[in-house]
Amino acid sequence: MKKNNATLKDVAKLSGVSVPTVSRVVNEEKYISDEVKEKVLSAIKELNYTPQWTARSLRLKRTLTIGIIIPNVSDYFFGSIVLAVENYFRKKGYDIILFNTSNDEDIEERAIKLAISKRVEGIILATISKSEKKISALINNFGIPIVVVDNKLNIENIDQVLSDDVGGSYKLVEHLIKKHGYKDIACISGPLEESSSFEKLAGYKKAMEDNELKVNKEYIKVAYWKKSKAFEATRELFENSNKPEAIYCMNANMLIGCLRYIIKKKIKIPEDLAIVTFDDYDFVSVVYPPVTSLKRIDIEMGTIAAEILFERIEGSDADYKIVRIDSDLVIRNSCGCN
Amino acid sequence: MKKNNATLKDVAKLSGVSVPTVSRVVNEEKYISDEVKEKVLSAIKELNYTPQWTARSLRLKRTLTIGIIIPNVSDYFFGSIVLAVENYFRKKGYDIILFNTSNDEDIEERAIKLAISKRVEGIILATISKSEKKISALINNFGIPIVVVDNKLNIENIDQVLSDDVGGSYKLVEHLIKKHGYKDIACISGPLEESSSFEKLAGYKKAMEDNELKVNKEYIKVAYWKKSKAFEATRELFENSNKPEAIYCMNANMLIGCLRYIIKKKIKIPEDLAIVTFDDYDFVSVVYPPVTSLKRIDIEMGTIAAEILFERIEGSDADYKIVRIDSDLVIRNSCGCN
DNA sequence: AACGTTATTGAAAACGTTATCATACATTAT
DNA sequence: ATAATGTATGATAACGTTTTCAATAACGTT
Numbered sequence: 001m002k003k004n005n006a007t008l009k010d011v012a013k014l015s016g017v018s019v020p021t022v023s024r025v026v027n028e029e030k031y032i033s034d035e036v037k038e039k040v041l042s043a044i045k046e047l048n049y050t051p052q053w054t055a056r057s058l059r060l061k062r063t064l065t066i067g068i069i070i071p072n073v074s075d076y077f078f079g080s081i082v083l084a085v086e087n088y089f090r091k092k093g094y095d096i097i098l099f100n101t102s103n104d105e106d107i108e109e110r111a112i113k114l115a116i117s118k119r120v121e122g123i124i125l126a127t128i129s130k131s132e133k134k135i136s137a138l139i140n141n142f143g144i145p146i147v148v149v150d151n152k153l154n155i156e157n158i159d160q161v162l163s164d165d166v167g168g169s170y171k172l173v174e175h176l177i178k179k180h181g182y183k184d185i186a187c188i189s190g191p192l193e194e195s196s197s198f199e200k201l202a203g204y205k206k207a208m209e210d211n212e213l214k215v216n217k218e219y220i221k222v223a224y225w226k227k228s229k230a231f232e233a234t235r236e237l238f239e240n241s242n243k244p245e246a247i248y249c250m251n252a253n254m255l256i257g258c259l260r261y262i263i264k265k266k267i268k269i270p271e272d273l274a275i276v277t278f279d280d281y282d283f284v285s286v287v288y289p290p291v292t293s294l295k296r297i298d299i300e301m302g303t304i305a306a307e308i309l310f311e312r313i314e315g316s317d318a319d320y321k322i323v324r325i326d327s328d329l330v331i332r333n334s335c336g337c338n
Numbered sequence: 339m340k341k342n343n344a345t346l347k348d349v350a351k352l353s354g355v356s357v358p359t360v361s362r363v364v365n366e367e368k369y370i371s372d373e374v375k376e377k378v379l380s381a382i383k384e385l386n387y388t389p390q391w392t393a394r395s396l397r398l399k400r401t402l403t404i405g406i407i408i409p410n411v412s413d414y415f416f417g418s419i420v421l422a423v424e425n426y427f428r429k430k431g432y433d434i435i436l437f438n439t440s441n442d443e444d445i446e447e448r449a450i451k452l453a454i455s456k457r458v459e460g461i462i463l464a465t466i467s468k469s470e471k472k473i474s475a476l477i478n479n480f481g482i483p484i485v486v487v488d489n490k491l492n493i494e495n496i497d498q499v500l501s502d503d504v505g506g507s508y509k510l511v512e513h514l515i516k517k518h519g520y521k522d523i524a525c526i527s528g529p530l531e532e533s534s535s536f537e538k539l540a541g542y543k544k545a546m547e548d549n550e551l552k553v554n555k556e557y558i559k560v561a562y563w564k565k566s567k568a569f570e571a572t573r574e575l576f577e578n579s580n581k582p583e584a585i586y587c588m589n590a591n592m593l594i595g596c597l598r599y600i601i602k603k604k605i606k607i608p609e610d611l612a613i614v615t616f617d618d619y620d621f622v623s624v625v626y627p628p629v630t631s632l633k634r635i636d637i638e639m640g641t642i643a644a645e646i647l648f649e650r651i652e653g654s655d656a657d658y659k660i661v662r663i664d665s666d667l668v669i670r671n672s673c674g675c676n
Numbered sequence: 677a678a679c680g681t682t683a684t685t686g687a688a689a690a691c692g693t694t695a696t697c698a699t700a701c702a703t704t705a706t
Numbered sequence: 707a708t709a710a711t712g713t714a715t716g717a718t719a720a721c722g723t724t725t726t727c728a729a730t731a732a733c734g735t736t
Contacts, residue, residue: 007722018686023724031683048479050455054395055722058691063392065435074421079412086411086438095456097403098436100424117388118433141386227620259624282565286597288626345692356716361694369713393692396721 006047015043026051057119066309067115069099069108070126075253076281078126081149084302085124092310094121105130109138116142122309124302126150130193145312147305152195157320159312161305164324165196168294169203169248171329172276175292176246177211180336182274186219186244188233188254197222200250200278219244223254230257238265246274246335252281252293259287270336280330290332297326344385353381364389395457404647405453407437407446408464413591414619416464419487422640423462430648432459443468447476454480460647462640464488468531483650485643490533495658497650499643502662503534506632507541507586509667510614513630514584515549518674520612524557524582526571526592535560538588538616557582561592568595576603584612584673590619590631597625608674618668628670635664 008026012019017036024032025040043049057063066089070078086096097120099111108128112135115123122145127135129151136155139146148160176182187204190197201220208215218240221233230249234257237244249255255277267273269289277284280295304323311318331337346364350357355374362370363378381387395401404427408416424434435458437449446466450473453461460483465473467489474493477484486498514520525542528535539558546553556578559571568587572595575582587593593615605611607627615622618633642661649656669675 008724009722019722020687020724021685023722024685027724031685033684036684050451050480052396052722053456054392054401055691056724057392058390058396058693058721059723059725061691072421073411073424074414074417076412076414076417079414079417082436083410083412083438086436087440090438095452096436098420098424098434100421100428102425113388114433118391142388253620256620256624263624263628282591282594283621283625286594286601286626287621287624290601346694347692357692358694358717359715361692362715365694369715371714374714390692393721394694396691396723397693397695399721 006049007052008049010047011040011043011049014047015039063119063121064093065095065097065118065120067097067099067111067118067120067123068125069101069111069115069123071101071103071128073098073100077150077251077279080300081124081126081302081305084300085306088303088306089310101128103128109134112138116144120144122146122313124149124305124309125153127153128193129153129195145309147309147312149301149305150196152199152322159305159308159320160322161301161308162322162324163196163296163301164326165199166203166206167324168278168327169200169250170207171327172278172292172294173204173207173248174211175329175331176248176274176276176335177207177213180246180274182246183213184216184219184242184245185213186221186237186247188230188247188249188258189220189222190225190250190254191222197250204248223257225251225253227253227257227260230254231261232257234258234261238267244273246276249275249277252277252279252284255284255287255291263288269334274335276335285332289334291334292332292337293330294327295330297328301325344387345390346387348385349378349381349387352385353377401457401459402431403433403435403456403458405435405437405449405456405458405461406463407439407449407453407461409439409441409466411436411438415488415589415617418638419462419464419640419643422638423644426641426644426648439466441466447472450476454482458482460484460651462487462643462647463491465491466531467491467533483647485647485650487639487643488534490537490660497643497646497658498660499639499646500660500662501534501634501639502664503537504541504544505662506616506665507538507588508545509665510586510616510630510632511542511545512549513667513669514586514612514614514673515545515551518584518612520584521551522554522557522580522583523551524559524575524585526568526585526587526596527558527560528563528588528592529560535588542586561595563589563591565591565595565598568592569599570595572596572599576605582611584614587613587615590615590617590622593622593625593629601626607672612673614673623670627672629672630670630675631668632665633668635666639663 008019008022011022021036022040025037068082068085072078073082089096097118101108101111105128124147126149132154146158148158152160152162173185176185189201192198205215223229223233247258249258269275276292278294280293284291284293346357346360349360355378359374360378363375406420406423410416411420427434439446439449443466462485464487470492484496486496490498490500511523514523527539530536543553561567561571585596587596607613614630616632618631622629622631
């Protein structure tokens with residue numbers, strides 16, 4: 001394999017014009033004679049010239065690159081965000097640099113620094129939000145446009161695109177209570193330091209209290225979004241003397257863990273136990289039995305975040321806003337409906 | 339927000355030394371006096387200096403960036419590959435630029451060109467492999483290390499990491515035949531232009547023929563990896579006069595579509611129909627009923643591809659190789675076992 | 677004939693790094 | 707004592723672009 005690294009200079013030499021002229025041809029500026037243009041183009045073809053973005057970026061002070069920092073690409077939820085952001089920005093001529101934080105605070109901080117060092121023009125950040133001060137400092141120091149998704153960051157002057165976690169949770173739990181009269185409703189939760197867990201829990205509690213039900217602490221199990229922990233949580237719930245009538249999972253990943261226990265123990269749904277879950281991923285419709293879930297409205301969070309970010313990059317100084325994505329119940333028979 | 343753009347020059351001025359000296363401090367070279375180092379470091383801190391990779395890259399002729407080109411990040415299979423590649427290369431100090439091709443040939447070609455223009459140091463490519471000549475030309479012209487994953491590319495002199503599609507398929511279908519005596523086995527396939535579909539089909543056919551079963555063309559439905567098409571395919575299979583006894587899905591995404599029809603029509607598994615699928619994604623264990631599947635061995639394809647790519651970047655000139663990832667049956671009760 | 681446009685090109689500088697070379701001083705070896 | 711080495715710094719050039727700026731030619735206008 002031969003390294004091809006033709007530069008403007010090479011093209012200029014071959015076509016007998018100056019470097020800036022070649023540059024002008026490449027960038028399709030006006031005021032180039034047809035004759036020169038033709039010569040240059042054929043030289044470009046012959047040498048297989050491709051502009052070098054490293055040099056271009058340096059000169060233009062533009063990288064046309066967006067950083068996207070998320071806990072886990074292979075998670076469906078984040079994967080969809082990445083997909084949407086990539087689609088949006090690719091059309092605008094931007095590249096995407098991906099940073100996977102594996103839910104690690106330090107890695108997240110390093111990722112932000114790296115993104116800054118690479119001079120990305122904007123950042124989409126799904127933070128685990130434990131290090132708000134540090135992040136705040138980083139962002140303020142470098143004045144780089146940033147949009148936060150999923151977990152809320154308690155920083156002013158920042159755009160955020162979030163789910164309606166309180167309301168969504170409320171809908172799910174209220175459905176269990178009002179429609180089916182369940183009282184003993186357990187909750188398999190994400191880590192409570194994250195705003196999305198915290199708010200989902202708030203929605204759960206509110207639904208309970210609004211219906212004069214007592215919130216039982218033993219029914220709240222933190223499973224850190226993990227299948228294995230959700231499996232254990234479900235086991236604990238069922239080994240306890242007063243088993244719950246219903247389980248509410250804060251995301252579909254934990255639903256899998258939960259269902260594994262249920263299938264293993266041959267617990268009957270919905271006869272012995274009702275289940276509802278946040279997030280209407282595709283597989284939720286085909287598990288045993290299809291699970292009632294909460295579907296975020298079809299507009300992708302990632303797309304909205306990308307739009308907002310793009311406007312900031314273009315220089316918008318609109319007020320910073322928090323967008324909440326609305327969601328709807330998708331009723332299936334895991335809760336007894338039907 | 340103030341733009342922070344301190345450069346080496348600014349740091350040099352503030353600390354009263356020359357630019358190269360600051361550079362040396364930043365890069366932790368030896369032969370710097372403690373006194374100078376201290377001054378420089380404090381200036382760096384004060385100015386919030388971060389090295390600018392655009393300039394660095396230009397000078398070093400290194401971008402420390404890998405391009406990863408895949409059809410769809412939000413697909414679990416590709417998401418996992420991206421995750422593995424990101425993890426591997428992040429540790430080595432590389433960034434990942436993500437290109438999503440949406441299964442579009444033109445986008446794929448453009449992605450490769452873009453990656454080259456950005457001077458990535460290597461590419462991981464999950465191709466849809468329709469444009470082999472073009473890709474071949476691109477790769478040969480620029481001599482950039484590249485590793486192909488998932489779909490085979492008929493190009494010599496290229497490393498590839500693929501599944502054992504023939505063998506895996508064979509295992510699944512053979513299980514249906516030998517263990518359970520099914521004869522009428524349908525197959526829901528991906529597009530046959532893609533090597534992975536083609537090879538999976540070959541495995542299916544071989545298993546049938548080795549067991550003296552006739553391959554019935556009506557039982558082979560191409561659903562292009564899509565849920566909706568798989569749903570339709572299943573409907574067609576069941577509206578046909580001679581219904582199949584078993585269905586083999588070439589991936590788990592199509593399994594979802596297939597199951598949607600089955601659930602809708604209340605078809606009993608495994609009494610009325612057996613199912614097996616390629617790919618043991620997490621949810622496959624909790625669908626109705628848990629589905630027998632083919633699990634690729636635990637080492638991630640992405641990691642292997644990343645390792646190979648890294649060695650090429652480091653200059654390895656070992657023979658080009660095709661690695662096949664082995665896989666095992668995970669037997670559940672969708673086929674009648676248990 | 678002198679003048680302003682408009683079209684087309686090139687020379688030189690700049691973007692922020694790092695590499696090369698030269699210089700200066702300090703230390704050690706002969 | 708002198709030469710050889712090691713330590714510490716700076717001037718300058720270079721990476722490949724694009725952006726002034728100036729120069730030239732062509733052209734119509736007064």
